[in-house]
Amino acid sequence: MTSFDSSPQLNVWRALLALAVVFVMLATTGWTAIRSHRGASPLQASLSSWSHGHIDGRALPDADSSPGRLAHFFSSLTEKQRTRLAHRYPLAVGNMNGAPVELRYRANRVALKKQRKIELERMHDKRLSSEGQYDSGRRMNRFEDLMQPGRQILAFDPEGSGRVAEVFGDLTEAERVSVIVPGVDTDVLTFQRSNRKYSAPVGMASALYSAEQVADPSTRTAVIAWADYTSPDGLGMEAATALRAEQGAYRLNALVRALPGDSPVALYCHSYGSVLCGVAARDLPARVSDIAVAGSPGMRAETAAQLHTSARVWATRDADDWIQDVPYLEVGGLGHGADPVSDAFGARVLASHGAKGHGGYFQPGTESLRNFAEIGVGAYDAVHCAHRENENDACQEALSAAVAA
Helix, strand or coil: CCCCCCCHHHHHHHHHHHHHHHHHHHHHHCCCCCCCCCCCCHHHHHHHHHHCCEECCEECCCCCCCHHHHHHHHHCCCHHHHHHHHHHCHHHHHCCECECHHHHHHHHHHHHHHHHHHHHHHHCCCCCCHHHHHHHHHHHHHHHHHCCCCCEEEEEECCCCCEEEEEEECCCCCCEEEEEECCCCCCCCCCCCCCCHHHCHHHHHHHHHHHHHHHCCCCCEEEEEEECCCCCCCCCHHHHCCHHHHHHHHHHHHHHHHCCCCCCEEEEEECHHHHHHHHHHHHCCCCEEEEEEECCCCCCECCHHHHCCCCEEEEECCCCCHHHHCCCCCECCECCECCCCCCCCCCEEECCCCCCCCCCCCCCCCHHHHHHHHHHCCCHHHCCECCCCCCCCHHHHHHHHHHHC
């Protein structure tokens, strides 16, 4: 009797069955709730005020103008005028691509101070439930953390669960820039953690920044912990589709195009963040030199070539990462495509010894973090590839070419 246990057709059907089980669970437990908000958000209100504003008789430019035009506008102002705008329209300026980086930091500090006061008042609002008062207390404490001296908040939006981005290093003077793109359940409260520190954006970015300094102390680097998109809420329907990734891809593209200077940019995309990076890839500017994904459920492509990017594509996955059990296929918009660490995908597969599971890729001492740092400083010949039996391994070929050059 002929056996079909290892046939490609049977593997596809097994994957489809697994997806069907997920859909049944979603149907019986409920779809991810989408919160609705009445009225304009604080950021929208600030942008609306900006659109009608003036500075010493001059109308303010459209906030959606190109970063170049906005940069030219701010450069035409005095320091006193720029400071006045940051205090008058803190959320608008703090999130404005094209505004000077240092001005955005100052504006977001003003915005955080205002939002902290609002949450402090809500903590004692008798109209709120005890749970609502507790949540306000958590947000107030987080805003206080973000306001600490030395923190450089590049973006901040208090609406809903909140969005935020933070810079480590001197972004204006950096010779190379790295951007951390996190996955599901990322918001203003989970932006940093004391428990499992290096599974949160702040921990990831601070660890990468330190590792890059060790990898090459002579190279000026900056790392951005970028949680400035609305990530899926848990592992529900949103996480199985590209909706949040498509919305985030637009924001990521806008960020990269507005970064100061022309230094190379490397993206480090974890879990659902790799879906976002896959969607964004074709529209990213040429200054994006590298896209590295870790613990990826797929990049909405069957091969690295289908990403249509000039950036080097790297991938890694720890042997203990549960994400490997997710079906790697896309059916009717559900699922995220091929496995980025598979031979057929064609990414450069990195070693990740010591990562220990889905959230451990940026843990200090791991081979994954060391590899990320070498990529971040452009030391490609120092990268360690995963042990592969395939002689045509894309990672080994790339390193051989780097050594030869």
